[in-house]
Amino acid sequence: MILALSGGVGGAKLAQGLAFECAVGDLLIVVNTGDDFNYLGFHVSPDLDTVMYCLAGINDATRGWGIKDETWNFMAAAERLGTPTWFKIGDHDLATHVERTRRLAAGETLSEVTRFLCGRLGVRHRVAPMSDGQVGTIVHTSSGALDFQDYFVRLRCEPPVTGIEYRGVPAAAPAPEFATALWRDDLAAIVMTPSNPLLSIGPIIGLPNVSERIKEHSAPVIAVSPLVGGQAIKGPAAKIFRELGLDPTALGIARHYHGLIDGMVIDEIDSGLVDAIERLGIPTHVANTVMRNREDQQLLARHVLKFAMSLRKPRNA
């Protein structure tokens, strides 16, 4: 079985690629919930939604979030009423937030709600939140401490970041499916998808015992660099790396994950960094990591899986 850790867009694309390559029971996608927030009374899980919509084939690939062929009539009416509208919710997307909120209020866990929503949307591979607990990423900036969505959407990642705090994470239990997967002996690979290492993967591996368990697991752990040519495909990863004094390149990503991973996949454009990364003791594989279409997603997934197989530690060695 493959365990993939994912945030939003980039992670969701590779998750979809892996889904094309893996049988339904052979893949678990564990998704960051550090970005979850209460908006207009709804429990919104942006990364879970992006992954679900992507796997359901109803995502808006151009915008990178939400549902394709979306309409915005609720938002227009909300605007008229003076309701905050800085976080855009389409009419179809809204149904997800209403149903999730309704089920959580009725006592279901986020894992249960996610399983239910996936079922209704026709997502066959397993998707689980990283935790059913109350967590929330806080971005410390020169303008003060900000809730993640405040920083990310409302302020468009503009305030320089001075630190990132995974509030609630050290005390939150990994969700049951995630914990079960981490303690399985037969994992074929653990994949850090090309999501933001600090904002998306950080909360997941910040959960109690998770990074320790990943380190000691016999399965090869592969990270796909979200930085390509010193840039993020989407999102503020490079900007935040620079603001925190980190190297905003695939090498910087390798240093960040050092000690946790057994291999790195980097983009062709960064092939000049292979030697430097391998000098850290991290085997490195070069592939096209910029996923423009389904074929790119599937090809990258194949690269990741083959590379993982090549790194498998011999059993009972």
Next chain:
Amino acid sequence: MILALSGGVGGAKLAQGLAFECAVGDLLIVVNTGDDFNYLGFHVSPDLDTVMYCLAGINDATRGWGIKDETWNFMAAAERLGTPTWFKIGDHDLATHVERTRRLAAGETLSEVTRFLCGRLGVRHRVAPMSDGQVGTIVHTSSGALDFQDYFVRLRCEPPVTGIEYRGVPAAAPAPEFATALWRDDLAAIVMTPSNPLLSIGPIIGLPNVSERIKEHSAPVIAVSPLVGGQAIKGPAAKIFRELGLDPTALGIARHYHGLIDGMVIDEIDSGLVDAIERLGIPTHVANTVMRNREDQQLLARHVLKFAMSLRKPRNA
């Protein structure tokens, strides 16, 4: 000042007619909240919405509820997720429920929220809920006790009614604007609009001290019959009257309001009932009460106001 008591469609139409005829400060429309309910986590106030949308000129006159040129994309997506969809909420209408729920959760009263929403929708005349308290009409039927919307929308008023209970009403305080209006000496008229006497006006006058105060008030109290030719224009009034052994005619309405009102307005088609109603000691005025358009609404409002003037008790008599 005119005080109008209103439920949904019929009441809203006359309320709009009165708004055409009255200066902004000279009309208060007090609306039934016995139909309010929690739906998908939202506080829905069907009668307040109908009155607000009507006065804002954005109501769907054909359907009789909701907003004109409405779209249903949220509902379609909700249906896909298995969310209950028996109560139809359009994409624009939904913004009202979200904002109301959000403000109530933040501690505002329903009166405050209603004032706010009216302001944003451009409603200039005053609209107030009958109470800021927790109330809920229960319809006792041969199939058991039903929440109002369950009976009214989900079961389409089919189960025969055996009784109606205004739960919470005897302990709920009239909303501040309503109470203030009832204790004003200078009311020019109190108008029972042609809404269902049992389901819409009943909860309002069932609030503590309200019917006593209406009885003793010096202002003429006028009821407009919602039954025309033994039929309700819309809704189950005639059916329920029959099921409860009441006479489903304008005369039955007069008997129902007997002791509370100083005059009745009935439809031209019912002019044969004038003598019988007047024999109850209720002066009766005949007019066209079927409001098909703005002109009808305005004409009926004029009839009501003129009739009320004619019934004014002499001051210091």
